[in-house]
Amino acid sequence: MSYEAVIGLEIHSELKTNTKIFCGCATTFGAEHNTHVCPVCLGLPGVLPVLNKRVLEFAIKAGLALNCHINGFSKFDRKNYYYPDLPKNWQTSQYDLPICEHGYVDIVKSNGEKKRIRITRIHMEEDAGKLVHSGNTIKDSDTSNVDYNRTGVPLIEIVSEPDMSTPEEARLYMEKVKSILQYIDVSNCKMEEGNLRADLNVSIRPRGTDTLGTRTEMKNINSFKAVEEALTYEIERQEEVVEDGGHVVQETRTWDPERGITLSMRTKENANDYRYMPEPDLVPIITTDEEIEAFRKSLPELPDARQARLENEFGLSSYDAGVITSSRQMAEYFDAVVAAGADAKLAANWIMGDLSKNLNAENMSITDSPVEPERLGQMIGLISKGTISSKIAKKVFEEMWKCPDSPEKIVQDKGLVQITDTKAIEEIVDKVIASSQKIVDDYKGGNKKAIGALVGQVMKQSKGKANPQLVNQLLAQKLG
Amino acid sequence: MKVTKKDLETVALLSRLSIPAEKEEQYTQQLSAILDYIDNLSTVNTDEIQPIAHVLPISNVFRDDVVKESLDRDLALSNAPLKDEGYFKVPKILEG
Numbered sequence: 001m002s003y004e005a006v007i008g009l010e011i012h013s014e015l016k017t018n019t020k021i022f023c024g025c026a027t028t029f030g031a032e033h034n035t036h037v038c039p040v041c042l043g044l045p046g047v048l049p050v051l052n053k054r055v056l057e058f059a060i061k062a063g064l065a066l067n068c069h070i071n072g073f074s075k076f077d078r079k080n081y082y083y084p085d086l087p088k089n090w091q092t093s094q095y096d097l098p099i100c101e102h103g104y105v106d107i108v109k110s111n112g113e114k115k116r117i118r119i120t121r122i123h124m125e126e127d128a129g130k131l132v133h134s135g136n137t138i139k140d141s142d143t144s145n146v147d148y149n150r151t152g153v154p155l156i157e158i159v160s161e162p163d164m165s166t167p168e169e170a171r172l173y174m175e176k177v178k179s180i181l182q183y184i185d186v187s188n189c190k191m192e193e194g195n196l197r198a199d200l201n202v203s204i205r206p207r208g209t210d211t212l213g214t215r216t217e218m219k220n221i222n223s224f225k226a227v228e229e230a231l232t233y234e235i236e237r238q239e240e241v242v243e244d245g246g247h248v249v250q251e252t253r254t255w256d257p258e259r260g261i262t263l264s265m266r267t268k269e270n271a272n273d274y275r276y277m278p279e280p281d282l283v284p285i286i287t288t289d290e291e292i293e294a295f296r297k298s299l300p301e302l303p304d305a306r307q308a309r310l311e312n313e314f315g316l317s318s319y320d321a322g323v324i325t326s327s328r329q330m331a332e333y334f335d336a337v338v339a340a341g342a343d344a345k346l347a348a349n350w351i352m353g354d355l356s357k358n359l360n361a362e363n364m365s366i367t368d369s370p371v372e373p374e375r376l377g378q379m380i381g382l383i384s385k386g387t388i389s390s391k392i393a394k395k396v397f398e399e400m401w402k403c404p405d406s407p408e409k410i411v412q413d414k415g416l417v418q419i420t421d422t423k424a425i426e427e428i429v430d431k432v433i434a435s436s437q438k439i440v441d442d443y444k445g446g447n448k449k450a451i452g453a454l455v456g457q458v459m460k461q462s463k464g465k466a467n468p469q470l471v472n473q474l475l476a477q478k479l480g
Numbered sequence: 481m482k483v484t485k486k487d488l489e490t491v492a493l494l495s496r497l498s499i500p501a502e503k504e505e506q507y508t509q510q511l512s513a514i515l516d517y518i519d520n521l522s523t524v525n526t527d528e529i530q531p532i533a534h535v536l537p538i539s540n541v542f543r544d545d546v547v548k549e550s551l552d553r554d555l556a557l558s559n560a561p562l563k564d565e566g567y568f569k570v571p572k573i574l575e576g
C-alpha cells in the first residue's frame with residue numbers, strides 16, 4: 001500500500017522586543033541566570049501584568065505579512081498546567097480570540113510546483129523558563145534547577161493547517177515563515193538560540209484517501225535539517241507500524257538527532273486538560289480598521305513581491321530571484337551591488353556563487369562579508385567594461401576578500417588588466433600556431449573543435465589576461 | 481449535574497490534590513450541589529445579552545517597551561524553599 005503523510009506545524013517565534021511581554025524585565029539572551037526576573041514574571045501573588053505594546057504591534061505585523069485576518073477584538077487566556085518552568089502554573093496565552101486567523105503562505109517545491117499552506121491562527125503568549133539538570137543525566141538527578149530569565153519573553157505561535165504532505169514541504173514552509181518574520185523585523189529567528197522552533201504533527205493515510213490517521217507530535221525542533229529528518233523518520237516508522245498490522249499511538253515523541261530516530265516520551269497524555277479560562281488580570285484588546293491599515297502600510301516589500309520585482313525588472317530567473325530574496329539581507333546586498341552599477345544577472349551569479357561559497361566556508365553572514373556590495377559592484381563593472389575577464393575576476397575577488405583595496409587598485413597592483421591590445425595578442429597567437437603544427441593540421445583537416453586547444457594555450461601563455469573573444473577572432477582569421 | 485467518583489479523581493489530579501478515601505463521598509456530593517446551583521444560570525434568558533471577555537468595561541491597557549530594573553537575585557530567591565547557586569531548585573520532574 002502507498003501512503004501519504006499529513007503534516008501540520010506549530011511554529012514558536014520569540015519577538016525581538018527589549019522587554020518581556022507583561023513586565024519590564026530585559027529579554028537579552030545569555031544573561032546570568034535569574035537576573036532578569038521580577039515579581040510579575042515570577043508569578044508572585046498580587047502582581048498585575050500589563051501588555052507590552054510592541055508585542056501587539058509585532059504580532060499584528062506578522063499576521064498581515066502572513067496574509068491573516070486581524071481580529072479587532074482579542075483577549076488573553078490562562079492555559080493551566082503544572083511544570084516548574086512555569087512559575088504561575090499557567091501560561092498566559094490566547095484561546096478563542098487570537099489576534100490573527102486564516103492566513104497562508106505560498107511555497108515553491110524543488111520540482112517547481114507551487115503550493116499554498118494555510119495558517120489557522122497566530123496568537124501571542126509568554127515563553128517558559130529553562131530547566132537545568134544537576135546530575136550527569138536527567139535520570140540521575142533528584143532535583144532540577146530553574147532559570148526564569150526566559151519566562152515571559154514574548155512569543156507568537158503560528159499554527160498551520162495540516163496542509164503539508166512531505167518533509168520537504170514542511171521545511172519550505174518553515175523557511176518561508178522565517179524569511180517573512182526576518183523581512184518584517186519582528187524576530188531575530190536565531191534558531192540556535194531557540195528563538196524559532198517548531199512542533200511537528202504528523203499522521204499517515206492511504207494515498208488518495210481523505211481519512212485522518214492517528215498523529216504523533218515532535219516538540220521543539222529547532223533546525224530545518226531536523227524538521228526534514230525527523231519527519232522522514234517518523235513517516236517511515238508509522239508506515240512500518242501500519243504495515244505490520246499495528247496501530248499508531250497518539251503520543252509526543254522526541255527527535256534524537258545523534259541517532260536519527262524518534263523516541264516515545266511515554267508521558268501521561270490524559271493529564272493534558274488545560275482548562276483554559278479568560279485571563280482576568282489583562283483587559284481585552286481592540287484594534288480598529290484604521291490601525292490595522294496603518295500597520296499594513298508600514299510593512300516593507302515582502303519576499304514574494306521582491307522576487308517578482310527581480311524577475312520583472314532585471315530578468316532574473318525565478319530560481320535565482322528566489323534564492324536572492326530568501327533572506328532580506330541577501331536581497332538588500334543584491335540591491336546595493338546593482339546600485340553600485342553592476343549588471344543584475346552578473347550580480348546574482350557572483351552573490352550566489354563565489355560570495356556565498358566564501359561566506360559558507362567561513363560560516364559568516366552576508367552582512368559581515370569582507371567584500372562590501374559597493375566593491376563587488378565595481379568589480380562586476382570592470383568585467384562588463386572588458387577590463388578584466390571573468391576568470392581574472394575570480395582572482396580579484398579573492399584579493400578583495402583578503403584586503404580592503406578597491407578592485408581597480410588590485411587589478412593595477414597585480415597587473416591583472418586584460419590584454420585587449422591586438423598586437424600583443426597577435427604575437428602570442430603566432431607563437432602558438434608555430435609551435436602546434438599537429439593541432440593546426442587537425443583544425444585545417446576539418447576538426448573545428450581543435451581551435452579550443454589553441455585558445456587554451458594562448459590564454460595560458462598570457463597568464464589568463466588575453467581577452468578570450470579577441471583570441472578566438474585572431475585564431476580564426478589566421479587559420480583561414 | 482451529577483459528579484461521579486471518576487470526575488472527582490480527575491479534578492483532584494488536575495489540581496494536584498490528594499483526597500482521603502473517607503472524604504470522597506462527601507466531596508462528590510458537595511461538588512454536585514455546587515454545579516447544580518451554578519446551573520441556575522442556564523435558566524436566565526441571555527438572547528439579548530452580548531458575551532463579555534472581562535468584567536470591567538476597559539480595553540487596551542498597554543506599557544511601552546522600556547526596560548525596568550529587575551529584582552536583585554538574592555531577593556528573587558528569598559522565598560524559594562530550595563535554591564542552588566542562584567537557581568530555584570525543584571524536585572525531579574521527569575515522568576516514568
Ligand SMILES: [Zn+2]
Pocket residue numbers: 020023024025036037038039040041042152
Ligand atoms: Zn519580570
